Structures are given as structure tokens and as C-alpha cells.
Amino acid sequence: MYRYDELDQSLVEQRSAEFRSQVERRLAGKISEAEFKPLRLMNGLYLQLHAYMLRVAIPYGVLSSKQMTKLADIADKYDRGYGHFTTRQNIQYNWPKLIETPDILDDLASVQMHAIQTSGNCIRNVTTDPFAGVAADEEVDPRPLCELLRQWSTLHPEFAYLPRKFKFAVTGSAVDRAAIKVHDIGLRVKSGPNDTVLTDIWVGGGQGRTPKIAQLFKANLPVEDLLPYLEAIMRVYNRYGRRDNKYKARIKILLAETGLEALQQQVEAEYQSIDQTAFSYIESEYARIAGNLIKPEYHTATEAPTRTNAEFEAWRRQNVKPHKQSGYAIAVVSLKPAGGIPGDATSIQMRAIADIAERYSSSELRVTHRQNLILPHVLESDLFSVWELLVKVDLAEANIDLPSDIIACPGLDYCALATARSIPIAQSVSKKIRATELTTDLKGVSVNISGCINACAHHHVANIGVLGLNKSGVENYQLTLGGRNDQNASIGQRIGPGVAADDVPEAIERIVNFYVDVREIHESLPDTFDRVGKEPFREAVYG
């Protein structure tokens, strides 16, 4: 993982001091809530239904044991002993007091963390493949580019007041685990001739009320030319993106209204006007970052794994993924116990997993956009010991990539924008579907539940999407099928009228059972849906 130098560290400390003075002026009544709002939002502080919520950045999802321990300490000291991991690989605290938020930021800065640009109409935390740097199928490690983007976008004075928020995702594998095609900008890093790094730029993906799949905007751009090119895209978006309607303000709408070719021409013209000499350092900065990544020392297994049992084998089959280093494995830690709150972890669990990582995974952890955690460097011979420790703190649910591995937003239990609850729905769905998935092969079937049209749980690109709405004061859940968030990204289709909260688990069960009945060998749910069409599925649910 990337280690701050003194300059990175100073900047984070200075930003924390700046925010402290802003909070002090707010508390002293020198600035109004209206004036404070854009300042607090630039630093991840929301005012939710019941309290402030602080969103802490976990840049591209990478954490050390020390950082995770600090997150646990913050949960105990300033919150109610838990945190919520999100689809942007961040963590949210739901109950901080305004007066204490500057202290939280100081605590974060002490472990090279911050909340810079985790909200507001600016460039948000960059996300990537949670298996970055360790995936067996990876072509280029995306982390150096992610860190370069983090630095470039941090407090960039031109892009702090954009028409709307702006999200980047990066992948370095042909199999896209970062959902790059549903981001404002998705980057695919590839290896070019003579050890060069090239990038494909995908623009205009997004979710919310107008879901769009990104279009290939620029192919094979050398990485050293990337920042001026991104500046050109950002300037054109900032200039022409709509400001009259916040629901039409994302770059996906600008792309749709302008057309791909015309937008490419505008960006190209802007790119030509940029003084390239100001970016002459990119190549050396990229190399510096890549060289500064702390790499684990891999060892050869000293003993063959001997201990095993049926439960462990089930966990290994479901939660352990192939590592590029022979003898090692990637262990995915589920934050989705059947009936639990997706993405929530208690301080006890956070400390336990930090300790496990310290002992068995080179002190490194990851947060996934599916709201789970990862131990990225585990010796295969240590897997049983790791599993035993996870069992002790209820973190050993063997359900990664199964339907009960649900993504859910905070919904009406916390969020000021929500129109319906999502957490209780996720709890009842996971309880019901868990029984089915233990006896039937449902690997790869994704269920995502959003509590409003803003689609924070990415329901549009789930195999089974659930969208909670409010119809005349009653919660109502729309079902979409056939979405995908990988390299073949597609938007799910609504299959019929919404159902009541209590009926969602049964409806999902019917969808899954129908899929199992009609699927061909190795056919995914969206592929089955594409083949047989909407009607039979509709019939299965409502018939």
C-alpha cells in the first residue's frame, strides 16, 4: 500500500486544521448553516435524518491494520461502537457530534487518513478493483494510478464547484471488478509496448434516476498524458454540464445531449490548449508512487495445510479467491451475515480483523465495493487459522458472490434522501435466500437494494435490483432484472409493478427458483433473462 511522505502528511494535517476553524466559526454563529453546508460537504460531513454523518475516505479501498484499529477506536470514542462500509469503499459514522468532528479528523490524520472530498460537487474518492495488486488475472496494478488521481484531485481549485459530484473508478484487469462502466469516468489500465502503461478512458456511465453505461472516449492514452487529458474532460464538463437541474447535471447527461463525437472534439481542443510542461512530472511521480508501494514479503509455505472441516471447506470454496503469488490466497470477509446489516462492522470486529491482518496478511486489508472486507495476502496454509479467528467474531459467513451477499444503502433508517427502508428488507431477504443458496448453486447472483432513486446500492446493475419508493405513504419495492456491473455492464429492466415490503423476500425467491429451473449449464441470471425475456420471469413473480 502507499505510504505518505512528509508532504502528504502535512497536507492532511493542514486540511484538518482548516476544517476545525470552519467548525469553530459555525459553532460561534459566525457563519450560517447555509454557508457551512458546502464547506462541511467538501469534507464528508452530512446532516442526516437523526444526526450528522461523517464519511471517511479509504482511498481505493486499501487499509493497514493500524488504520483499521484507529477506525475501531473512533467508533468507540465518538460514535456508537460501529461503522458502515460503503459501495465507494469508504466508511461512514452515523452518530458523530459536530463539535467532535475536528478531533475525529485529527485522529484520522494520525494514521494517514482523511475525509477530503468524500462528498460535495467535486471529484470523490477514487475506487478500484478490491483485488488490485494481488488478482491472479491482473494485467497492470491500478493502485499507482489511483494514488496519482487522489493527489491530483485533492483540493484541485478548478474542480471544487462542479455542476455535480464526480466519480472515478479504475481497473487493471480484463474482468472488471470495479464497475468502471457505471462511473463518470472509468479507467482501464493496460500494459503497452516496452513496459509502457496505457489507459482506456470510459466516460458518462452512472446510475441514479437516469442509468447509463459509459462509452469508450479515448483508447490507449499513455499514462503520462492522462492528467492533462482528464483536466480537459473536467474543464469541458465544468463549462457545459447542466446547472439548471441537479438530476441532469452529471457528465452522462452532457454526453447524451452533446453526442460522443462532439464532446470528444471539445475535449481534444481543450487538451491541445493545455500547457503540457506543467505536467512534465507525471511520469516520475507515477514511478515514485509505484516504487513507494509497500509490497508484502511473500514466503514459501512451511507446512502443508492439514486441518480442515466441512464448514471451513464451504467458506474456502465461497470466500477464498486466487492470488497471483503461488502458495497465497485472497480471503474475502463477509459483512453480510444472514439477517444482518450489510456493510456494518462493530469496533470489536474491526479490531479482530486488524489483528488477523497483522498476523496473517502483511498488516493489509481492503474494503470492497460490495461492502465486504478482504485479507489480501494470506498463505494458503494459514487459511484454517484465519477462518477459526473469523468464526469467533461472526465474520465467517460463507456467502461471497451469493444472493445473500446483498449491497444495501442506509435507506430510511438513516438517510435524508431515502424514500423507503433498505436495511430491514436486506435482512429479511438474506434470511430467506440463505436457506436456498445452501442447497442450490446460486454463485454469481447479485441482489442490490436501494432506498431511493439515487441508487446508492447500484440496483440498476444488479442481477436482481430492488428499488424502494414511497407510494402515497406506503413503501413499495420495484424489481429489476438482468443488470450487470462487470465488463459487460448492462442496466436491469423493470419486470412489473412494485411489491410491498413484506413480499420482497418471496418475490426474490420466485425469481431465483425460476432461474434455476430454466437456466442452461453455466448460464448467469442476466444471460438467462436475456435469452428467455421478461415475460416468463414476470409470470413467475406475479402469476
Next chain:
Amino acid sequence: MGDDAQIVYSDGRIETRNAQSTTGFQQVDGETDPGTLTPFTTQSIIVNFNSIADGRGFSLVKAIRQNTGYQGAIFASGDINPDHLSFAFQVGFDAVIVSAERWQKYGGDSWRAALNPAVRLSYSQTHSKSLQSIWQQRHRI
């Protein structure tokens, strides 16, 4: 003070000016499309921010100098408060014109404090004398 505006310069000077003394400065809207800029005839330009929620004015300084060859002073005015001063100097504004009303609203102390910003580092190159570029420092350019 009355109606006098305060001009806060990037080098830390603060100057009191009669509101009329900026008549004759050429006004440019922060929302202006840089492609439509024509050569300027005055020695002072004011870029007006109608709303800070619209950050386009921060990209305009570079464009004015690049597209028109203009070499005079560029001021920012409008919906700018002390928290935006540092960004304005980073992108190359020479000074921010603060109306008497805004000066009073936030208080002279806040404006003066903003000249010594807490954040004194930026990653990319910067025009502000209060800030150092981390990348320049790392790569000695």
C-alpha cells in the same frame, strides 16, 4: 468605510477603494465560455462569481491569459467568502474585490486570517505565494 470595497491581494496587501474606482474595469462573467473571449482593451479585468456553487470562474484566469494574450491584472469579485480566497489565488487571480457588505458580514479578522491559510500545500503547480506545490518540490521543476 461606508460603501468602500476592500481589495485583498495575493501578496497580502489589503487596499480600501472607493466603489467607483473600479468603474472602467472590464467585467467578465465567471460563466463565460473561454471560446468566446475577445481581446481586452483595459488594464484591469474583474471576473464576477454570481454564485460560488458555480466554479467556472476558477478556470477562467488561465483561459483569459492563454486565449487573449492579456497581461494586466485580473480580479475576482462576487460570491466569494474567506474560505474561497486561497483557491482564487491558486488559480492566478491577482486580488479579490470584497464589497463593503461582504467585508462586514464575515468580519475583517476572517478576511485577514484567510491570507494565512491553514492549507499551505497543493499537489499541482500553484500561482499562490502562500502555497507550495508538492509535486514541484518532489521533482524539482
